[in-house]
Amino acid sequence: MEDALRAFVLHSDAANAGPKPDDRAVAGEDSDEQLMLAYARGEVAAFSALFGRYRQPVFGFFRRRVADAAQAEELAQETFLAVVRAAGRYQASALFRTWLYAIAFRILRAHRRKAAFRATFLGAPDEAAEPVTAAGQDTAAMMRQAVGRLDAMDREVLLLREFEQLSYAEIGELLDLPLNTVRSRLFRARMALHELLAARAGASTSANKEAL
Amino acid sequence: MIANAHPVAPEELMALLDGELGSEEARAVSAHLEECAECRRLAEQFRAVSREMNGWTVEDAPAARGESVMEEAVRSAGSGKPDGATRFVLWGMPRWATGGGALVVIVCVLAVSGALIFHGGPLAKQPPMVTFVNPQSQPSTGSFSADGQDTANTSSRRAAAELKALPSPAAVAGIVNQETRLAANQALEAAPPPAPVPDGSRRAPAYAGAEGKISMNGGGGGQTIGPAATGPMIARTVTLAIVVKDFPAARAALDAILVRHGGYSAQLTANTEENVQRSLQDSLRIPAPELATAMAELKALGRVENESQSGEEVTQQHADLVARLQNSRETEQRMRDILAQRTGKIEDVLQVEEEIARVRGEIEGMEAEQQALEHRVDFASVDLHISEELKEQFRSPSASVGTQVRNAFVTGMRNAAETLLGLMLFIEEAGPEILVWLVLLGTPGYLLWRRYRGVRSRV
Numbered sequence: 001m002e003d004a005l006r007a008f009v010l011h012s013d014a015a016n017a018g019p020k021p022d023d024r025a026v027a028g029e030d031s032d033e034q035l036m037l038a039y040a041r042g043e044v045a046a047f048s049a050l051f052g053r054y055r056q057p058v059f060g061f062f063r064r065r066v067a068d069a070a071q072a073e074e075l076a077q078e079t080f081l082a083v084v085r086a087a088g089r090y091q092a093s094a095l096f097r098t099w100l101y102a103i104a105f106r107i108l109r110a111h112r113r114k115a116a117f118r119a120t121f122l123g124a125p126d127e128a129a130e131p132v133t134a135a136g137q138d139t140a141a142m143m144r145q146a147v148g149r150l151d152a153m154d155r156e157v158l159l160l161r162e163f164e165q166l167s168y169a170e171i172g173e174l175l176d177l178p179l180n181t182v183r184s185r186l187f188r189a190r191m192a193l194h195e196l197l198a199a200r201a202g203a204s205t206s207a208n209k210e211a212l
Numbered sequence: 213m214i215a216n217a218h219p220v221a222p223e224e225l226m227a228l229l230d231g232e233l234g235s236e237e238a239r240a241v242s243a244h245l246e247e248c249a250e251c252r253r254l255a256e257q258f259r260a261v262s263r264e265m266n267g268w269t270v271e272d273a274p275a276a277r278g279e280s281v282m283e284e285a286v287r288s289a290g291s292g293k294p295d296g297a298t299r300f301v302l303w304g305m306p307r308w309a310t311g312g313g314a315l316v317v318i319v320c321v322l323a324v325s326g327a328l329i330f331h332g333g334p335l336a337k338q339p340p341m342v343t344f345v346n347p348q349s350q351p352s353t354g355s356f357s358a359d360g361q362d363t364a365n366t367s368s369r370r371a372a373a374e375l376k377a378l379p380s381p382a383a384v385a386g387i388v389n390q391e392t393r394l395a396a397n398q399a400l401e402a403a404p405p406p407a408p409v410p411d412g413s414r415r416a417p418a419y420a421g422a423e424g425k426i427s428m429n430g431g432g433g434g435q436t437i438g439p440a441a442t443g444p445m446i447a448r449t450v451t452l453a454i455v456v457k458d459f460p461a462a463r464a465a466l467d468a469i470l471v472r473h474g475g476y477s478a479q480l481t482a483n484t485e486e487n488v489q490r491s492l493q494d495s496l497r498i499p500a501p502e503l504a505t506a507m508a509e510l511k512a513l514g515r516v517e518n519e520s521q522s523g524e525e526v527t528q529q530h531a532d533l534v535a536r537l538q539n540s541r542e543t544e545q546r547m548r549d550i551l552a553q554r555t556g557k558i559e560d561v562l563q564v565e566e567e568i569a570r571v572r573g574e575i576e577g578m579e580a581e582q583q584a585l586e587h588r589v590d591f592a593s594v595d596l597h598i599s600e601e602l603k604e605q606f607r608s609p610s611a612s613v614g615t616q617v618r619n620a621f622v623t624g625m626r627n628a629a630e631t632l633l634g635l636m637l638f639i640e641e642a643g644p645e646i647l648v649w650l651v652l653l654g655t656p657g658y659l660l661w662r663r664y665r666g667v668r669s670r671v
Binding site: 055 | 226230273285667
């Protein structure tokens, strides 16, 4: 029964998904929280380890939400700088992962505000065209477009769950939503995305048929 | 897709797949999942979405750019508060330094402007240009004529007296106002030279400048009436406010004091309304020599709340009056002599009699004035206010509770109606203009806001 249950559980084992605390505990490594506290005491090596663990996930967080890759890298860097500056305020009671994404989310929101303001008063933002070279990039462009058609809040809930693997409670805290709302929004987002992807698949098959 | 009667909500199924259900719920939902094909299809759908999303990979983060983060980490590490040193930074300066600098600038600006305001600017520092006319250096001699043409002379006297009253020319420089100075100058110049007196014997008192000494050349011999001759004549005025405990007793005592000192009450107003603090306003006249003792007795009536005394010296005024009176009497006498000794036409006789009547009237007026003045000196004026110590008493309200409630209600309704009316009037008056501005400013604002919203949902 337990095994069957485990088999059903959704998993995100993409290369850039956040490392799981359990795995490291098994491997005998220090937890994120221990590392962060060690850095607050002055151990640079601890931060180096944390940076290594989270560099790619944080970049991914921004890369999926911001069209421009350079911009995403800049925001990721800004996030780590904020972590460095706020290290003195870190409390072990919060999971490092949640804390990190909360910072990243604040930086993202600030970026969006600025971008929207600029776009409103100084003209439309430069929509960086997605390079459609590799198969992976093709999927990325397709996903970005599909996800972009979701309701903004639904989209955020979905991305935080699928890629950052935050729990419902953590998402609720981050977006200031009640737990039930997180669940219903996530459900709605998944159903809508399913419809969108199905419609796209249908369209592309019919296009292929016509081409043949 | 899924009937309402389904025992497991699709959201619960999703929560199970996300590992967000408690063990009890998880067991129940997964048991249902095994049986229900529809739910299995839905679960497969969720998994498919997740799989598709996981296909959305991103490129590796550019390696080169991680260095600045590590540099910052090394710089901040071990400083105890990695946060504090760089958190409040404004243009490369800590916020306290910026704030302190701003404070210093503000204080400097305030100090400089304060100094300018209180000590005057460069222009204000120059002493004012004042040309002062010393009244004593330009003595004016005027003469009174009996036919009332002494206005220029009087004003010259007044202006000169004003200047005399000022402490000293040097101390006064800058205080004396331009108009006063001008008036003094004009008056001194305008004062006519001694007018030729028709019969040579009718001479008015001549004022030597503003010396305050009156020399009188009347009749034959010179006679000087100065303050030293009769002693100062002072009209005293006293104001006294007393609070007493026993109001009727105080009133009786007041009457007794007046009788004892030969004084009288010129005007009395008493307020003895019920349930109100009783009070009495009395304007007393008390013989000047008795004033001190009478005052002591009055003060003994109760607690003195307020007292003021003043004395006006009227010596000069009195002497002036006496001199003019004597002059007029002599004039009258001469006219009578003329009438008795000389003969002439009936017209001339009538004219002289008319003149006598006029001078007689003047004499009587001046006599009355003299009496009043002397009376003011003989009897001191005391403004006395006696009030009772306030004893608040329980008393029924003037209006019944019902009336008060009704009055309050009516007032409230009227106020409400007035407010509504005022609002309506305001809307009628300012509404169209506000509407115009709303349209003018609101439309672009709304369009910008919509655009902003649209962009935000896309970014």
